[in-house]
Amino acid sequence: MAGPARLSGPGGRATILDVAAAAGVSRQTVTRAMNGMPGISATTRERVLAAAEALQYRPSRFGRGLVTGGERQLGLVVDDLRNPYSPALAAAVVRRAAGLCWNVLLADAGLAGDAGRMLEALGAQADVVVGYLGGRAADWVDRVGPVPVVLLDPADPGDAPSVVLDRSAAVEALADHLRGVGIVSAAVLDPRTGPPSPRGALLESACTRRGIAVRIVPDVAMTAEGAADATTRLLADGPRPDAVLAFNDVMALGALSACRRAGVDVPGDVRVTGFDGLDLGGLVAPTLTTLAVDLDEVAAAALDLAVALADAAPLPTPQRTVQHHLLLRESA
Amino acid sequence: MAGPARLSGPGGRATILDVAAAAGVSRQTVTRAMNGMPGISATTRERVLAAAEALQYRPSRFGRGLVTGGERQLGLVVDDLRNPYSPALAAAVVRRAAGLCWNVLLADAGLAGDAGRMLEALGAQADVVVGYLGGRAADWVDRVGPVPVVLLDPADPGDAPSVVLDRSAAVEALADHLRGVGIVSAAVLDPRTGPPSPRGALLESACTRRGIAVRIVPDVAMTAEGAADATTRLLADGPRPDAVLAFNDVMALGALSACRRAGVDVPGDVRVTGFDGLDLGGLVAPTLTTLAVDLDEVAAAALDLAVALADAAPLPTPQRTVQHHLLLRESA
DNA sequence: CTGAAAGCGCTTACAG
DNA sequence: CTGAAAGCGCTTACAG
Structure with a gap:
């Protein structure tokens, strides 16, 4: 031609x-x-x-x-896809969304060079945005534009549509368990600089009320390596705690491997726990005791809000609460 | 009002x-x-x-x-987000796409109730679809409609645009290494029923040529539990192999935990290897030796093809090849 | 600073 | 079985 x-x-x-x-x-x-x-x-x-x-x-x-109107599109913002928590959540959201014939637009706030621009792009293509917006939630909701936003586990929900994770009952159950097995001193691996994170504060309060001495280790990098280093130092210096409570499961895995390398038996010498309830925790030895959340439940709550917002339906209570629970495995 | x-x-x-x-x-x-x-x-x-x-x-x-024309949208189809390989790939694609100002629409073929419908929906909203379409690639490309498709690691690329993973050099390097450390018999954990999978066949050939006896264990479920069960049986029955070569990293993790439970030292008594090169393999003890692929490289190759196809640019060679490499850690 | 017109690429009635 | 018309909701020139 x-x-x-x-x-x-x-x-x-x-x-x-x-x-x-x-x-x-x-x-x-x-x-x-x-x-x-x-x-x-x-x-x-x-x-x-x-x-x-x-x-x-x-x-x-x-x-x-x-x-035709087209299909609905959900914009999902996660924190960092390299932390297994994000994909576990994304999997739950994708599955639930597929059931509703919604597409899912995935964005990673951590990986994005320019998160603000990324949120604008997402807002332009999605009917609702759902996600972890972290500390800058207020700014970022603005960048999304007129599209409604569902906050996942916000630091301060205010009256914004959000899925709130309630870890308090699970933390109390964990503290009961730790006291029951005779723990007297615990170290908390906390990524937060300065005052403890909400999770750290919850653990500290619940343990202290039961007579368990708590030492919060701040500034621990939110990775397995960071937690491993902190744990190695903890085991080497001064009086050894009999429990290491990590901020999340990935960090708990780091604590486990540090114990193994130091020849410290888990749970014999030291007990180790995490937060999140990832499948990952079942693959290691000893398997990880953790404060788990059902991500299918989180996804269902988020989609529930998203659908209502997309339809501009009135939402008497724009918040859904999902409870963590104690998942006892081998490490504690 | x-x-x-x-x-x-x-x-x-x-x-x-x-x-x-x-x-x-x-x-x-x-x-x-x-x-x-x-x-x-x-x-x-x-x-x-x-x-x-x-x-x-x-x-x-x-x-x-x-x-305005709007932003470009990439439809990414993964296999099963619960296997950590998928999110690792998705993270790489999302990051790369963000750099190009493309949005990523994520779909999970395994989780979707009706994969055909899902692909139609994706085709309707994406400018290009990239993904693992598995054995039914031909049917599924049809369902996507007139939107171009980039196949990831296809069983049979033909002349379709695809990113081909070449594992042969890495397998040869692994076999060299195994012979070097004195392995004489290896078991391959293969999910495939009937004839061995391409990976299994590659391992078998490379080992056999070096005088290592290979036993392929078929029908192993593609999960940590499946591999753990198979490994437990392997360790209990008959002559114990001195290496267990798993089909992927998650299965290798199952093999590791089965060894630990059986009191078999890795790598002292048995060596264990995986495929993929997930970060996960660095979190366990012993850390996992594996045949790794650089997913950033895979993502870059896929986006390269996707951009060309979206622009309807002529593609002299519609295929990109990415090499696996031997990642020596502790388990082998 | 504000508005009337044209047009983006498609599908849905409706007519033939 | 095929086509002429209308319209989906927006933005981009252009005119005032």
Whole structure:
């Protein structure tokens, strides 16, 4: 061929009119062929499809969406996909969303070079944004624009639509258990600089009330290596605690490997616990005792709010609470 | 207020015209206010924004996209987000895509109730689809529609655009290493029923050529538990192999924990290896020796193809090859 | 600073 | 079986 006619779409892409012209039919005949609709002869269909193929025609999702309404899209913002908690949550959200025929647009606030721009882009394409917005939630909700936002585990929910995680009952249960097995001193591995994190404070209070001495170790990097280093120091210096309570499961895994390397038996010499309830904790030896949350429940609550917000339905209580629970395995 | 006027959008949602009417301005003044454009007085802007808020106005992404072109969207299909390999890949793709200002639509073929429908939905919203389509790749590419597809690690690439993973050099290096440390018999944990998987066949051939006896254990469930069970049986029955080569890292972790429970020292008594190179393998003790692939490289190759396909650029070689490499850690 | 017109690419009635 | 018309909700020139 001497080269196709000039194409009209953006970036020189073919539009339905180009295909119609190439096939010598009207645009609605092209629609019928492309969408497998009835009321078109087989030969016409073939001819149209061939023209579409030759022109590399791909229907515009915008043109089509404007007419059909299109599917709903959920923007999911996670913290850091390299921490296994994020993908576990994403998996639960994706599954639930698929059941509702929603698509999921995934963004990683930690990995994004420019989180603000990323949120704008997400807001432009999603009907609702759900996610961990961390400390800058207020700023970031603005960047999302007029699209409603569901906050996951916000530091301060205020009256914003959010899924609140309640860890207090699980922490109390853990403290009961620790006292029951004779723990008298515990160290808490906390990523927070300065005052303890909410989780750290919860652990400290629950243990202290039961006569367990608590030492909060601040500034621990939120990785397995960070927790391993901190644990190694803890085991080497001064009086050894008989329990190490980590901020999350990944950090608890670091604590476990530090104990193993130091020849410290878990749970014989030291007990170790995490937070989150990842499957990961069942793969190591000893298996990890942890304060778990059912992420399917979190996803269900988030989607529940998201659907209501997308429909602009009135939400008498824009918050859902999900409880953590104590998951006893081998390490404590 | 006695209740707002009837709204014109789908689902009774407000459109730009509703806001214009409520604020007593024209529609392009609403556009200016919503998008923070210049050439509008502060008071008018306030009035428009208030009307938009009252009406819960959210601009249609279709209306806007039709005019502006909108951002590119990549549909990413993964296998099963609960296997850590998928999120590791997704993280790499999301990061790379963010750099290109593409959004990522995430779908899980394993979790989806109806994978065919899911792929149609993805095809309708994405400019390119990238992913693991498994054995049914041919059928599924059809379901995606006219949108181009990049296959990740396809069983049979043919001449379809794809990122091919080449594991052969890494397998040879592993076999060299195993022979070097004196291994004489190895068991391969293979999920495949019937003939061995490509990975299994590669391992078998490389070991056999070096005089290492290989026993392929078929039908092993592709989970840590499945591999642990198979390993437990392997250690109990008959002559013990001195190496267990797992199909992937998660299965290798199962093999490790089975060894630990059986009191078998790794790597002293038995050596264990995996496939994939997940961070996970560095968190356990002993750390996992594995045949790793750089997922950033995979993501870069996939995005490279995706961009070219989205631009309908000619692709002389529609395939990119990424090599696995031997990552020696403690377990072998 | 504000508005009337045109048009983005598609599908949905409706006519023939 | 095929096509001419209308319209989805927005933004981009252009005019005032």
